[in-house]
Amino acid sequence: MSSPLTPPAPGRVLTAASRAEAHPPTRRRRQPLSVHATYLLPAWLLIAAVVVVPLALSAWMSLGNETMLRSGRFIGLGNYTNVLTGDFWPALGITLVFSLAAVFVQVPIGLALAMVLNRELRGTQLYRSVLLLPMLLTPVAVGLMWRLMLNADTGVINGVATMMGIPGLNWLGDRTLAVVSVVLVDAWQNIPFVMLLSLAGLQSLPDAPLEAASVDGATRWQSFWYITIPMLTPVLGVVVMIRIIESIKLFDIIYILTQGGPGTATQNLSLLNYRVGFSFMNTSQAAALGIIICVVLIPVFWLQKKVNEQ
């Protein structure tokens, strides 16, 4: 007879009784499924209350013609047709522009700043604190401040340009420059976030691969491109995903800076949704637009999931 701690003899079939004999009951006994479900229930209920139920209600509302003034009736997919034949496509286009800009402007600059700060030069602490300041401001304050600075007649930016003999630009009054202005202001506020996460990522990288590369005669650029970047990819992936999602949601800065203008030059999906829901009081149509925005976001979440899995 084997002791409880010795493995069973080869060929011996483990019955329930023998298994119990081999592994006597301990405090870590496996809990039945119902116990797990009981523990998880409050969390699931909370998620259902704040996410699933509102989403389901929005989906249902999007099929009616309810406004902020009166309850509606079922009209099928009429709101979706209205949304997709209205200002949706230009707003989607400008949303994509802001998202691409968030990735291709903010991430390289944020990473470059992080690389500089990671070298622990003199004054790094001070620079790091100063560079983080924009991130601490509320988007509304940032929008108001830049609105004043970008004013074509009274703004400091054109003022300095004029002093240097450069003609001032109509930052908020020209359709293209208004888009550029929003991109710049959003970048100004969010590059510190990219920098902070990239810096944390850089500081957590092991030194050994870089030292080995150095011994093998790799240049700085080769070390950066073939070692640092691949090792940093998971962090950068998360940063890119967060910035894409945040840029799709971008609202405050645009609202304060340009109100979506001139015309609809800077009106993204968030601003359009706000207008439809709160200015025009068309709640059902806003719900339809909200559902469409969720659908637009699905590939982004899928991409994020893939990055996380890696």
Place this chain on the structure above:
Amino acid sequence: MKRNRLLLTAAAILVAASLAACSTPAAQQTAKVDSLTIFLTPSPTEDAIKKLLPEYTKETGITVTVVDAPYDDAHQKQLLSFKSKQGAYDVVQFDNPFLATYGDQDDLVDLTDRVKASSKFAYDDFVPALQQYGVYENKLIGLNLSTEPFLFWYRKDIYAQLGLKVPTTWDEYYNNAKKIQDSGKADGQVIAFSNPTNSWWWLQFLWSFGGDLTDASGTPSVNTPEAIAATDYYKKLLTVSPKSAISANGDDATSLFITQNVGQMITYSGYWPTIMDPKQSKHVADIGYAAIPQGKTNIVQLTGWNIGIPSDSKKQDAAWNLVEWLVGKDGSKSLLQAGGAAIGRTSMAADSALVKDNPYLPLLPQAATNGRRLPAMVAWPEISNQIGIRVADVMTGKAESQTSLGDLNTDLARILGK
């Protein structure tokens, strides 16, 4: 002893039950009210009301709680409150374009009878256009809390230097602006060109040039020759404006006029406290004003705050008492003296003491006589937004007037056809 106590208890229960039965809504109305809640929107008028409320509390013993929200959120908050019917607000300040939205849902009390019966309010003190200003479908649901027609504002010093005369037609207005611009002394003029507020200024030109949003049958008519001429004129003004005017709303345009060198401006009379405030305005001593120039018509756009009593207020009598105190014949003067925008009462325009400090007062009833308020339509916010976008397309060179107004006509047909 025990029996007596039982009898006393039973009697007490009976009395309590009888009192509870009597406490119907009517009884609540007559019950003494010790507090009211007023919803205000940030403006000189709000500041003035806040200054005056302690005096009201002193006179009546009623405490008034002020709730406020920025303009962009105020009406949504009010609507949600009206929909919940909890009586959260007893008095509300609202902008006139929301008259239709509130009137359509019977969200506000019809004050016709109260106003006509009140000598303190003096309904006859208003010209007919102002008596009608808060009327929706024959119900008076909003009283005048301010009267703000468009006025013409100009720099007297620049006009004197260039020998210009106050314009009486839109052609003269542009020519003056051009002369000022060409002189290099200042920018020619300023108005709001950015959407969505540009719709209000554009509408003034549309009306002046003989156009309208819809024809007599209610069919959209913004692609007419009059509308195109108005839009082209509006764009022409951009060439004699400061560079940032294209992204300016009403506040920005006024700010440019009072802090920079700009020869003339069309804006609402409600900006008077700002324009004439030496702390904010660089040119107080040099600013003149007059009625706006005329085109094919002499229509003047009339705006201004309204004040009303929500239908779900549980203290309507007390709320009326407060409204009467604030915007009655005497209250209107106090409001003006406390820094609020003026209410266009005929008696105030004739009050020499008031006119001495507020010389523009006589212009208000005069302008209101030809006054036309913004369209009282439930869909106005969406219409206004669409006008703003299409007009901005013309201003920024994205589209020609004819094309853009054709698109606007289609937009209006879609919105009005909902």
